[in-house]
Amino acid sequence: MGExxxxxxxxxxEVVDLSRAAALASWDQETVMPRAGxxxxxxxxxTLAGVRxxxxxxxxxxxxxxxxxERAEPGSAxxxxxxxxxxxxxxxxxxxxxxxxxxxxxxxHGHEAWAAARARADFALFxxxxxxxxxxxxxxxxCVAEEGQSAYDAxxxxxxxxxxxxEVARLFLELEGELRALVARAAGSSxxxxxxxxxxxFPVEAQVAFARAALTSLGFDLAxxxxxxxxxxxxxxxxxxxxxxTWRADxxxxxxxxxxxxxxxxxxxxxxxxxxxxxxxxxxxxxSLGVHESQSRLWENLVGRSPAFWRWCLPRLKAALPGARxxxxxxxxxxxxxxxxxxxxxxxxxxxxxxxxLVRFELERALLGGTLAVADLPAAWNExxxxxxxxxxxxxxEGVLQDIHWSMGAFGYFPTYTLGNLIAAQLFAAARRxxxxxxxxxxxxxxxxxxxxxxxxxxxxxxxxxxxELVRRATGRPLSxxxxxxxxxxxxxxxxx
Amino acid sequence: MGExxxxxxxxxxEVVDLSRAAALASWDQETVMPRAGxxxxxxxxxTLAGVRxxxxxxxxxxxxxxxxxERAEPGSAxxxxxxxxxxxxxxxxxxxxxxxxxxxxxxxHGHEAWAAARARADFALFxxxxxxxxxxxxxxxxCVAEEGQSAYDAxxxxxxxxxxxxEVARLFLELEGELRALVARAAGSSxxxxxxxxxxxFPVEAQVAFARAALTSLGFDLAxxxxxxxxxxxxxxxxxxxxxxTWRADxxxxxxxxxxxxxxxxxxxxxxxxxxxxxxxxxxxxxSLGVHESQSRLWENLVGRSPAFWRWCLPRLKAALPGARxxxxxxxxxxxxxxxxxxxxxxxxxxxxxxxxLVRFELERALLGGTLAVADLPAAWNExxxxxxxxxxxxxxEGVLQDIHWSMGAFGYFPTYTLGNLIAAQLFAAARRxxxxxxxxxxxxxxxxxxxxxxxxxxxxxxxxxxxELVRRATGRPLSxxxxxxxxxxxxxxxxx
Numbered sequence: 003m004g005e006x007x008x009x010x011x012x013x014x015x016e017v018v019d020l021s022r023a024a025a026l027a028s029w030d031q032e033t034v035m036p037r038a039g040x041x042x043x044x045x046x047x048x049t050l051a052g053v054r055x056x057x058x059x060x061x062x063x064x065x066x067x068x069x070x071x072e073r074a075e076p077g078s079a080x081x082x083x084x085x086x087x088x089x090x091x092x093x094x095x096x097x098x099x100x101x102x103x104x105x106x107x108x109x110x111h112g113h114e115a116w117a118a119a120r121a122r123a124d125f126a127l128f129x130x131x132x133x134x135x136x137x138x139x140x141x142x143x144x145c146v147a148e149e150g151q152s153a154y155d156a157x158x159x160x161x162x163x164x165x166x167x168x169e170v171a172r173l174f175l176e177l178e179g180e181l182r183a184l185v186a187r188a189a190g191s192s193x194x195x196x197x198x199x200x201x202x203x204f205p206v207e208a209q210v211a212f213a214r215a216a217l218t219s220l221g222f223d224l225a226x227x228x229x230x231x232x233x234x235x236x237x238x239x240x241x242x243x244x245x246x247x248t249w250r251a252d253x254x255x256x257x258x259x260x261x262x263x264x265x266x267x268x269x270x271x272x273x274x275x276x277x278x279x280x281x282x283x284x285x286x287x288x289x290s291l292g293v294h295e296s297q298s299r300l301w302e303n304l305v306g307r308s309p310a311f312w313r314w315c316l317p318r319l320k321a322a323l324p325g326a327r328x329x330x331x332x333x334x335x336x337x338x339x340x341x342x343x344x345x346x347x348x349x350x351x352x353x354x355x356x357x358x359x360l361v362r363f364e365l366e367r368a369l370l371g372g373t374l375a376v377a378d379l380p381a382a383w384n385e386x387x388x389x390x391x392x393x394x395x396x397x398x399x400e401g402v403l404q405d406i407h408w409s410m411g412a413f414g415y416f417p418t419y420t421l422g423n424l425i426a427a428q429l430f431a432a433a434r435r436x437x438x439x440x441x442x443x444x445x446x447x448x449x450x451x452x453x454x455x456x457x458x459x460x461x462x463x464x465x466x467x468x469x470x471e472l473v474r475r476a477t478g479r480p481l482s483x484x485x486x487x488x489x490x491x492x493x494x495x496x497x498x499x
Numbered sequence: 500m501g502e503x504x505x506x507x508x509x510x511x512x513e514v515v516d517l518s519r520a521a522a523l524a525s526w527d528q529e530t531v532m533p534r535a536g537x538x539x540x541x542x543x544x545x546t547l548a549g550v551r552x553x554x555x556x557x558x559x560x561x562x563x564x565x566x567x568x569e570r571a572e573p574g575s576a577x578x579x580x581x582x583x584x585x586x587x588x589x590x591x592x593x594x595x596x597x598x599x600x601x602x603x604x605x606x607x608h609g610h611e612a613w614a615a616a617r618a619r620a621d622f623a624l625f626x627x628x629x630x631x632x633x634x635x636x637x638x639x640x641x642c643v644a645e646e647g648q649s650a651y652d653a654x655x656x657x658x659x660x661x662x663x664x665x666e667v668a669r670l671f672l673e674l675e676g677e678l679r680a681l682v683a684r685a686a687g688s689s690x691x692x693x694x695x696x697x698x699x700x701f702p703v704e705a706q707v708a709f710a711r712a713a714l715t716s717l718g719f720d721l722a723x724x725x726x727x728x729x730x731x732x733x734x735x736x737x738x739x740x741x742x743x744x745t746w747r748a749d750x751x752x753x754x755x756x757x758x759x760x761x762x763x764x765x766x767x768x769x770x771x772x773x774x775x776x777x778x779x780x781x782x783x784x785x786x787s788l789g790v791h792e793s794q795s796r797l798w799e800n801l802v803g804r805s806p807a808f809w810r811w812c813l814p815r816l817k818a819a820l821p822g823a824r825x826x827x828x829x830x831x832x833x834x835x836x837x838x839x840x841x842x843x844x845x846x847x848x849x850x851x852x853x854x855x856x857l858v859r860f861e862l863e864r865a866l867l868g869g870t871l872a873v874a875d876l877p878a879a880w881n882e883x884x885x886x887x888x889x890x891x892x893x894x895x896x897e898g899v900l901q902d903i904h905w906s907m908g909a910f911g912y913f914p915t916y917t918l919g920n921l922i923a924a925q926l927f928a929a930a931r932r933x934x935x936x937x938x939x940x941x942x943x944x945x946x947x948x949x950x951x952x953x954x955x956x957x958x959x960x961x962x963x964x965x966x967x968e969l970v971r972r973a974t975g976r977p978l979s980x981x982x983x984x985x986x987x988x989x990x991x992x993x994x995x996x
Contacts, residue, residue, distance in 0.1 A: 023546075023547060026520075038722055043737070243539060
């Protein structure tokens, strides 16, 4: 390794260490920290962010990076590092410190205002904060947009590098008609899933123990991770050797804890499978939120809701949880594949989820594009739900105020959920073409072949390939909604006739 | 607040934040981190230490500090901040970076070599590492010693600011004779504590729940702290509002978990009582390890082993732990006041503990002073134990290799344990002079008067006063072994006749 490479990797490694310290501070706060510690913790977080920023904009990092850029062989890991680091630095350097600080303050205040507004279902309490957040997001987009990028492109790029608004819009256009047709088909069916099919008395600790065992069977390595309770399920990795998942449980419905952990476990399997040679290097990180989400959705939905999986899982669930003894596959499976328009995204079923995302995608594009004023957002939200889901919120708390994202200034995040669905389906179809009958393996509790394929075709690449290239190489074609729509169609046929 | 004060406090606050982030990384590693995460965590710790060091030596901090020094009113909080920050900076600036790095490496390597040597009871495996550690400690002492300070003084000052080798030696001189006389008196007594008096079957979770309730009664605020399992008991505070204790338990003896948590809880009460106005400022920190240890030992030994405390506690212990129903105060109390020479410091009883410390104090003084070669240390250790405790280790693992401190380059730490004993006894005697009959309060489970006195006379001062001045003001006299020896004597009379 050359001197400049060594220097660059040392400096970058420090940036990664500071991100990891911040991630730990955040994990601790979400899981175990006494609430009284919040004020001191906020200062720690701010200091770590400040130090990380200073390390990123330091001339010595820029110099070392440019030396590496001169030397890196095209296609090498170092070339990927250079490309990725330049992207991060461009965003960091193009945003004036004043704007970065204002954004952080607006997000902190916005989050507070949003929580208060949601509690009272009163959008007016959130409106000024959101107006400021939109204005700052547009200002930031102007600073970081590359040639030909729209303001929304620049937002999207933060979460899904290389993605374009126009491309995402095209994918949604292909999706929307067929998805709504499937919703209509389900609505017209005489069959209805039994809403009680997953209910029972399930002690929370036994639920978590069961989910833990199931995750181990899937391949999640508990010697390189943890599972803890938290108000919100999430996955965070401090390195590929320390990946932590959280859960919340319902004592009368095993689904929130179980599917929540399958979902976070999918994220965790990705983190644990990142390339060991990429440790503390730019190319060792996950490539995009969409690809990350594809891993969580693949394990949660394509594996975890499949009949074959339940042939293996249900007897085990019954053995582990006495309250599950009355569950039946014939009642459970239709419930796990509900298609039922609803108002709350995080509680939406798989059959309608992307329509929730579509409403948000269109609204945030319009906000960023300047064609929708924040004052008009609640009405536009309600209209979007009426048009796409045929239902209208009774108040803002189950409408425009339901999600946290915009309150933190996160515009361009929502589409990654649907990108995750599409990528998951396309990867899963490709894996089955290569591996053959995965159902038989699932029914025996064998998940190693699938995990092995994902390790090789997705996880091990880290960020060496860009997301679209990764999908193309793994599946043989560019990303399209085809495999996803085929899977959705088959499910609706199966469970609604 | 003036501009320079504001600037200094902002810069110092960042240093505190980095220390807190490092403390969190360490707490997490000791309690919940998967072992596989150790390599990545070591890098995070090194980066945080490096950034903290850079912040401390930055000219802007020095400048802001000197501005404050010009303006601070004598006796003000700012004047204390200046004094304390100067002390930290002097140590940091006087140690060349090369030496600091060598020390860190030698400590990391020393710890590994020590663990391997201890596992095989072979001092030769540790000897080269210890030789290097002693040499580096002497070199560092030369860099930081103030006029008139010995090399050992400079080491001691790191843990007990302002303490002097000669003064500690004088205290030990006063202690040793009487302590050994008490040991001899106990040995000559026909009374012997029953070693089974604390034994039974105690489910670990019930033990911890009981200790948690007891700590709450003492005044430890669980809304501003946590209690977790760890291989070693310790207390760490990320702010006065987030103070964490750890425990380890023995399923057949309630003492390790219970007294361990009383001890760590004493540390925790101090941390929770530090002045709120000192948050993130130099004067907001605990004043010295000796004073810190006085708080842990006061609650563990002077409160927690007293007959009055057990009048309140024993019925509760029996109610909480079915296995405790056969315990009897008449058998338990003598065991809690054993005076029985042994070989292992961390398992030593209160009657002999300071003799263990004395052996180490003399040896580390000799190592630092250059009058004892590392090669001769094991023989000197064994001779020290024979002379002071009348017992000789069978091998190095229960002798010179038993403690971790020297392997990390911590010379001058041991005496703070005994200083803690002396300060605790002197504070406790003073509190009783003011508050009257504490026993009656303890027997009713009332600890607020004592805690209130400690809050006012110790905790609330933070580091505004130096340790010796704090003791003098709280107790009306300079530190002396008198109260401690009186208490020890009374106990030996009580339990050995």
